[in-house]
Amino acid sequence: MIKINDLYFTYYPESENPQKALTAVSLSIKEGEFVSIIGQNGSGKTTLAKHLNAILTPTKGSVLIDGINTRNKENLWDVRKKVGMVFQNPENQIICSTVRSDISFGPENLGINRVEIENRVDKSIELMGLSKYQDYPPHMLSIGLKQKVTIAGVLAMGTKYIIFDEPTSMLDSLGKKEVFEVILNLRKKREVTIIYITHLMEEVLKSDRTIVMSEGKIVLDDSPKKIFSKLKILRSLSLDVPIIPDISSRLNKRGISIPSQIITTQEFVNCLKQL
Amino acid sequence: MSKAIIKVENLFHSYMQGTPFEKEVLHGLSFEVYHGEKLAIVGPTQSGKSTLLQYFNAIFIPKKGRVIVDEQDTKDSRLNLKELRRKVAMLFQHPDSQLFKETVADDIAFGLKNMNFPEEVIEITIKKALATVGLDSNEFFYRYIFSLSGGEKKKVAIAGILALNPEILILDDPTAGLDPKGRVDFLNSIKFLHDKLGLTTIFVSSNMNDVVELADRVMILVDGKIEMIDIPENIFIKREKLLSYGLTLPSVVELVDELIKSGINVDEKIINIDQLEESLIKILNSS
Numbered sequence: 409m410i411k412i413n414d415l416y417f418t419y420y421p422e423s424e425n426p427q428k429a430l431t432a433v434s435l436s437i438k439e440g441e442f443v444s445i446i447g448q449n450g451s452g453k454t455t456l457a458k459h460l461n462a463i464l465t466p467t468k469g470s471v472l473i474d475g476i477n478t479r480n481k482e483n484l485w486d487v488r489k490k491v492g493m494v495f496q497n498p499e500n501q502i503i504c505s506t507v508r509s510d511i512s513f514g515p516e517n518l519g520i521n522r523v524e525i526e527n528r529v530d531k532s533i534e535l536m537g538l539s540k541y542q543d544y545p546p547h548m549l550s551i552g553l554k555q556k557v558t559i560a561g562v563l564a565m566g567t568k569y570i571i572f573d574e575p576t577s578m579l580d581s582l583g584k585k586e587v588f589e590v591i592l593n594l595r596k597k598r599e600v601t602i603i604y605i606t607h608l609m610e611e612v613l614k615s616d617r618t619i620v621m622s623e624g625k626i627v628l629d630d631s632p633k634k635i636f637s638k639l640k641i642l643r644s645l646s647l648d649v650p651i652i653p654d655i656s657s658r659l660n661k662r663g664i665s666i667p668s669q670i671i672t673t674q675e676f677v678n679c680l681k682q683l
Numbered sequence: 684m685s686k687a688i689i690k691v692e693n694l695f696h697s698y699m700q701g702t703p704f705e706k707e708v709l710h711g712l713s714f715e716v717y718h719g720e721k722l723a724i725v726g727p728t729q730s731g732k733s734t735l736l737q738y739f740n741a742i743f744i745p746k747k748g749r750v751i752v753d754e755q756d757t758k759d760s761r762l763n764l765k766e767l768r769r770k771v772a773m774l775f776q777h778p779d780s781q782l783f784k785e786t787v788a789d790d791i792a793f794g795l796k797n798m799n800f801p802e803e804v805i806e807i808t809i810k811k812a813l814a815t816v817g818l819d820s821n822e823f824f825y826r827y828i829f830s831l832s833g834g835e836k837k838k839v840a841i842a843g844i845l846a847l848n849p850e851i852l853i854l855d856d857p858t859a860g861l862d863p864k865g866r867v868d869f870l871n872s873i874k875f876l877h878d879k880l881g882l883t884t885i886f887v888s889s890n891m892n893d894v895v896e897l898a899d900r901v902m903i904l905v906d907g908k909i910e911m912i913d914i915p916e917n918i919f920i921k922r923e924k925l926l927s928y929g930l931t932l933p934s935v936v937e938l939v940d941e942l943i944k945s946g947i948n949v950d951e952k953i954i955n956i957d958q959l960e961e962s963l964i965k966i967l968n969s970s
Contacts, residue, residue, distance in 0.1 A: 449832055449862045496860070550728055577860055580728055580889035581931040607862050646864035651934050651956070658960045664967055673938065677945040683967060 410437040410460060410569065410601075415469035417455055417624075429455040431624045433469075439568070442595045442602045444612045444632070447621035448646050453605045456621070457571045460603065461491035473569070489518060491569045492562035496577055498554035507549070507557050508533070508542040514565040525564075532563035536590055552583025556590060563594075569601045570594075577607065584608070609636070609650040613671065620645065637668040652676050687715035688851065688883050689739060694748035696734055696907075708734055709907045711748065716851075721877060721884040723898035725891075727929040731907040732887045739853055739885065740771035753850070769798060772849035776856045778836035781843070787813070787831075788824045791843045798847060812842040815879075816872050834865030838872065845876070852876070854886035858893050870896055891933040895919075895954050903928065919954050935959055 417430040430452050437443055445453050458464040459471050462478040471478045473490050492514075495501055504510035511532060515525045533542055536556040541549060546557055555575055562570055572591065576584040588611055594600055604615060612618055618635045620628035622645050628635055636642070636653050643649065649657075652673060656666040664683065670676050696709035708731045716722050726732050737743045738750045741757040741764060750757045752771060775781050784790035791809045800808065810820040816838040823839070831839065837857065844852070857873065858866045870893065877884050888894050894901055894915065901918045903911040905928045911918055919925070919936050926932070932940075939953050949962040 448864055449834075581891065582727065582929050585931070648863040651938055655938075655956060655959060655963070658956070659963060659967075662960070662964055664964070673941045673945075677942065677947060680947055680963075680967070683970075 409439060409474060410435075411470075411472040412436070412459070413470050413472075415456075415459065415471060416467050417459065417464060418467045421467060429624050430459075433624075433626055435619070435626065435629070437569075437601060437603065439601050440598045441617060442604065442615045444615035444618045445603065445605045445621060446607065446609075446612060446618060446647060451621040451645075452624040453621055454573055455624075457493070457573055457603065457605060460569065460571055461493055462487045463493075489565065490567060491571065492565055492567035493571045493573065494555070494558055494562055494575050496574045498551060498558045498578075501558040501561070502546045502554060505545055506542070507538060507544050507546055510546055510557055511538075511542075511560045511564050514561050518565065528564045528566060529560075532560040535563060535594070536560040550583065552579045552586050555579065555583070555587050559587075559590065563600070567600070569603065571603045571605075573605045574607065575604075576611070588614075607648065609648050613650065620647070633669065633671050636671050639668070685717045685719060688718045688753055689716040689885075690749075690751040691715070691738070692749040692751070694735075694738065694745055694750060696731070696738075696743065697746075700746070707907070712907075712909055714902065714909060714912055716883060716885060719877075719881050719883055720899045721886070721897050723894045723901045724885065724887045724904055725889075725894060725901055725930065726904035729906075730904045732904055733855060735904065736773070736853055736855060736885070736887060739851065740768050740773055765798070769847045770849055771851045771853060772844035772847065773853045774837070774840055774844065774855065774857065776859055778833070778840040781840045782828050782836060785827060786824075787818075787826045787828065787839050787842075790828060790839060791846050794843055794847050808846050809842075812846040813839075815845055815876065816842045817868070817875075818842065832865065834861050834869055837861070837865075837869055841872070841876075845880075849882065851883045851885065854884070856887050856889055858888070858890055866893075873897065891919075891931055891936075895933045895935065903930070915954055916952050920952055 412433055412435040415430055415433040419427040419429055433456060447453050455464065459466065459478065462484055465479050473487050476483050476486050478487050502510055504513055508529065511529050512525055515528055533539055536559055538556055538560060541553060546554055576587050579587060592614060595602055606612060613632050615632055618630065618632045619626055620635060628641065636650055639649055639653055639657055652671055656670055659666055666679055670679055692713050694709055694712045695707060697705050697707045699705050724732050724735065738745065739752065744757055752767060755762055782790050784793055788809055791812060792805050795805050795808060813820040813823055818838055858869055861869060873884065876882055886897065898915055900912065901915050902909060903918065919933060922932060933954055935956050936954055939949055939951060939959065942949050943951060949959065949966065953959050953962055
């Protein structure tokens with residue numbers, strides 16, 4: 409369980425213009441959940457994510473990972489063992505000369521024995537569908553495959569919680585689908601808890617729970633279905649609206665009433681047929 | 684039919700020519716880009732899109748075939764390269780590979796200084812260019828590049844090339860990595876530039892929704908060959924072909940297919956949400 413209590417964070421607190429990035433954020437995330445976080449650029453999504461593996465520590469308030477307080481520097485390695493992070497650009501995260509050695513790098517640094525490392529690496533290579541590529545130099549791979557390598561690396565660390573910070577935003581449309589597919593697969597197995605920052609509403613729709621951030625605060629925390637029925641709020645925050653709520657609200661304006669909780673194509677079709 | 688501003692005739696390109704690793708990546712392309720149009724170039728990765736782009740401003744010179752830009756053959760030894768690159772402005776995918784000065788003003792001034800603009804004109808040209816891309820010059824003139832958001836950086840990069848008064852704008856995947864608001868803002872400023880300045884715009888995109896919103900015509904490039912070049916309606920009707928090339932469909936087109944499959948007979952030629960709205964209204968009113 410991740411527990412965030414009344415978290416405040418300010419960048420450059422000692423400087424002339426300190427920037428408040430998070431204000432009174434309280435949140436708990438249960439094991440096995442798939443939580444998506446959306447919000448405009450600058451709303452505090454990444455700042456919040458960086459608190460979960462102690463890249464940042466709170467200015468005020470606390471972050472507890474399975475009861476371990478991130479503020480205490482002695483806990484740093486314990487926190488990082490539990491919480492892994494996948495960034496937007498895989499190029500920033502790949503360092504070794506072959507796929508296999510890159511995936512091994514993380515667990516090797518945890519000081520576990522060789523047999524265990526090899527087991528974990530094999531398992532994550534298989535989960536990410538990278539068997540064919542394990543001896544390739546990473547720079548020969550497409551950016552989508554590179555992103556799978558970074559995810560495999562995080563998995564091999566044995567992390568329980570994985571934070572994804574817009575992992576598909578640099579990929580082409582096919583790459584986006586493929587990488588999101590493997591993430592959904594992880595979720596199905598329920599072995600890891602997924603905290604997923606994105607701008608893509610089709611991805612948000614697949615999560616269990618969605619947190620909407622604006623100006624450093626949590627403004628909504630609900631199921632994606634409920635969130636997407638609040639079109640006015642989403643639009644006021646300049647967020648994308650999925651296509652079904654979008655077309656429904658257009659039809660509503662033309663005098664055809666479609667209830668706001670209609671989100672999926674199937675629901676939309678059924679509703680049209682009953683009109 | 685309007686006049687062609689770029690003509691490409693039987694263009695071939697090989698990487699590592701003359702070595703055992705030689706690989707032909709463009710296989711005899713021929714097409715024209717019309718004056719003032721917005722042409723999208725779409726293709727799966729490794730299809731040769733970025734290679735092709737580099738022929739338009741003579742970063743590459745054809746070894747086989749010809750590229751004629753505004754009636755000048757890029758192979759011609761008398762070609763004024765500096766003038767050509769002013770005329771044909773290129774915006775790279777990552778603004779960070781284009782911006783390298785410390786402040787916005789310095790960065791935009793760089794190109795102007797290279798083109799020997801007089802000092803007194805430079806400041807006013809920078810301010811005009813910032814205004815054209817929708818950035819307030821009071822706020823942005825002295826801003827540090829590193830303090831800008833991704834969308835703002837892209838706009839500054841465009842302002843830098845607009846200051847040179849180009850005629851053709853080349854954009855390599857312009858909305859990749861922008862957030863939804865940044866994307867809408869950026870697409871609007873491209874449309875505005877096109878409408879106001881009449882710039883011929885060629886853009887590579889991996890986002891089919893961008894293609895639907897911007898393009899007058901679409902080229903589908905697969906494995907270094909042009910598979911189709913046509914208006915968007917005629918391109919997106921060939922769903923199976925596009926999918927077989929590893930491309931995706933615009934979200935409206937995907938929805939249209941699902942609606943038709945479920946027995947709601949919207950027009951299969953629909954590509955944007957305005958058309959879908961009208962079609963649904965028509966169906967609902969007649970039932």
